Amino acid sequence: MPLPLYLLAMAVFAMGTSEFMLAGLLPDIASDLDVTVGTAGVLTSAFALGMIVGAPLVAALARNWSRRFSLLGFIVTFEAAHAVGAVTTSFPVLFATRVVAALANAGFLAVALTVSATLVSPAKKGRALAVLLSGTTVATIAGVPGGSVLGAWLGWRATFWAVAALCVPAALGILKGIPAGGVKEEATGGPALRGELAELAKPRLILVMLLGALVNAATFAGFTFLAPVVTDTAGLSELWISVVLVLFGVGSFAGVTVAGRLSDQHPGPVIAVTGPLLLIGWPALAVLADEPVALLALVFVQGALSFALGSTLITQVLYEAAGAPTMAGSYATAALNVGAAAGPLIAATTLSTALGHVGPLWSSGLLVAVALLIAFPLRTVIVAGRTT
Template sequence: MPFFVHVLALAVFAQGTSEFMLSGLVPGIAHDLSVPVGAAASLTSAYAIGMIVGAPVMAALSARWPRRRALAGFLGAFVVVHVVGAITTDFAVLFATRVVAAIVNAGFLAVAMSVATALVAPTRQARATAVLVSGVTLSCVAGVPAGALLGEVHGWRSAFWAVAVLCLPALALVFRSAPIGAACEGEVSIRQEARALRSRDVRRAMLLAALVNGATFATFAYLAVIATDVAGLPGRAVPGLLAAFGAGSFIGVALAPRLRGLVTVMCVLAAGWAVLAVASAEVVPLFVLAVVQGGLSFGIGTALIGRVMRAAADAPTMNGSFATVALNAGAFLGPLLAGLASETFGDPRSAVWVSAVLAVAAVVIP
């Protein structure tokens, strides 16, 4: 595997940490900036929307840029907005930095996916995608808990500073190691590449990715509440449960290139969510199923990223953005549906049933 693919994974790790760490920093931000908790929590939604909008727009704008300039520009902007976020005392400015951070993160990820798969032979593209996505799973295992702990000890601003600093080695390596030329040879036609979305195979792969990722984050967003309110665990056990889910995710991503019988595995995923909904009051099944479902979810999700990019092979500069949009649409809608279900039925386990329904939908769609 080319060294530069691992450089991209390091940058994705830093950006993934930034995306997911907000859940543990909301109370501190609300108190420090004198805003309601709900307003502080909206920073997470702002990031998700920025990712959805930013992926195709940034991929299109940067299509004719040399790959080194595109990657370094997006990552450099990501560092700058985190510095601004760390020093601002204005919530509106902080909100704006989260939107901009998401947009440039989406641009970086879309370009990185295209570059990573272009650097390897077709038989190795699934492995290159898995290495890239491993940066996200590592952020769940290590980055998010570390960010939450740092915010608890030194304040939420320290977590923003830490993300900015973490990006610097990746930025230096991008300048040193990134391919200089464009990701594909010849003149790039964004309009022509966008026609790939007319393909039934592309749309179906994107829908599958959105449904599976929606199922993943519907439950992930409520794991802490399920642990304390359903299983009766103390708050100090929550990081361990999240780490268990993240560890399973990392294993799933590592095994994704060997995944066979995708429909069968998706059926197992749907069944696993249903079992978790029923058994989540018991501590041992809760932890075991967190590992299993994390592994299945991210393993299938990684495989579906590859399916989107293969289906849109005629759009080499845009196919990474198609996958990014699909994944983040799921990451936005899954927790939203889970929240509606939990409020309607007054039970956080309803979020897990939402995951089960979304996973079943992914199996049965034509």
Template sequence: MPFALYLLGLAVFAQGTSEFMLAGLVPDIARDLGVSVPTAGTLTSAFAVGMVVGAPAAALLGRRRPSRQSLLVFLAVFLTAHVVGALTSDFSVLLATRVVAALANAGFLAVGLTAATGMVAPDAKGRATAVLLGGTTLACVAGVPAGAVLGQLLGWRSAFWAVALVSAPALVAIARSVPRGPAAGGPVPGAGTELRALRRPGLLSVLALAALVNGATFCTFIYLAPLVTEVCGLGPGWVPGVLALFGAGAFAGVTAAGRLADRGAGPVLPLAGAALLAGWTALALAAGRPGMAVTLVPVLGLLAFGVGSTLVTRVLYEAAADAPSLGGAFATSALNVGAALGPVLGGAALDGGLGHRSPVWVSALLVAGAGLVARCRPRRPEQPV
């Protein structure tokens, strides 16, 4: 793999940390800026919406620009937004920086996915995708817990400064190492031609699968802490370790999926999806048994991110013929639709009094829905429209 891919992964690590770190910082932000906790919680929603909207919009704006130029602009805006967020004492300004950071993050990931697959041979797209998405899984393992610790020790602003500091060397390294060529790696078709790819049922079904599987993942991940303490009966000190186990499994899943996707994941994907459905069901049933629940957590991280990563690669392969510069945007939007929808559904189940196991059951239902979509999916990709 080209060294430049790992530099892109470093930037994605910083962005993934930023996206998820607020889970442990919201109470401190609310107290410091004089707003309610639910109001401070809108910072997370604003980031999710910015990611969904930002991926296609940013990719369209930068589609004919060199990939390095677009990546540098997006990362510089992301870094600046965190500096402003760390300095402000106005909640509305902080909210605006989260939207701007999300737009820049979405644009970077969309262009980065397309640029990464353009740097490698056609049969290595899966591994290239795994390097980038590995940055997100490492953020779950190390970045988010580190941000929480920094917030506890030095205040929430220190976590924002840390994200900016990690982004800075990535900015310099990308300027020196990423090729100058267009993100798509060749002639770029018209925007209308690329957007018409979304008319293809085969591509839409893969996007729906990616959204459903990622929604299931984050539905449980966001509410894993109360599951550990309220259902498993373990102390709060177990929470970081269980989250790290999930993240370690996720990193292994992304890495393995990258290699399998390049060899043809057709036979493996249905089996992995069935195993994922069985895993969420098993966790919902066995959550009251700490040993079994803790054992299942890394396995589910592996399966969830492995299946999700494989679906992203399928989006890139199937969109590449007539949407070479927007394929990454399609994949990014699908993932973030799931990341936004899953926690909302899990929260609704909790608010409905269904108990702390209910988000896991919702995850199982989402994966079951993905199975139904997969059964209706065309067996062969259609020709470009």
């Protein structure tokens, strides 16, 4: 894999850390800015919604820009938003910085997904995507727990400064490693924006986007509410929360890495194997959550299966949207973030039921079941007719 791909993954690591880090910082933010924890929680929703709206919008605006200029502009904007967030004493200003950061993140990821596919041969899009998404999985392994520790030690503002600092080497790497030419300049005569948007009328593209959103919703439904499962259901101390999150991250890294080597040529078998196993795994985790050893093992397995299946489906989005060379990444990003926003909202409704803390795990299983029910009768067309 080319070096520029790893430079993009470094930036994705910084952005992934920012996206997930608030889970451990909300109480401190609420106390410092004199708002309730519930109010502080809208910072997470603001980021997710900014990602959903920002991916296609910003990608459309930047489609004729130089790829280096686009990526560099997005990461500098992302860095500046965190610097402002680190010094503000106003919650509305902090909220605004999260929206701006989300728009920059969405634009960066949308362009990076498209660029990553152009940095490799047409038959290696899955491997390129795996390298890019490894930045997100490493963020869950090291960035998020590290951010929580730094926040507990030096305060939440230090974590914002750390994310801003991570953007500096990533920006320098992009400046040195990404070619200056834009996608349009390298593909003269490519489709107009209307033609790229017309790709969304393709049934197979809509199908794989829907399945990718459902699987990612299942992933975030369970992942978001793992902390109370660890402390209340399994009876472990708070220190074990970081251990569980790291295990999930290590599993996700393994899953996306293995799937990246298979999803280009063998997407059907990957989906056929990981889908049913994932469906079994979430209810098994819910039932065995009070057994610490089983909890630790299953969290790793579910992380691996979730990202193996999710990354394979998102790879299919890039293949199916081959007729939209500048917008394909935004379609993949939107699918991912619709799931990331919807999953926790669905899971939260189960917390006040008799299921209690394991309710989100059952909702993850239900979301995977819905995805498989949709996919099964259409299994022959999910990977058929793929453009390579």
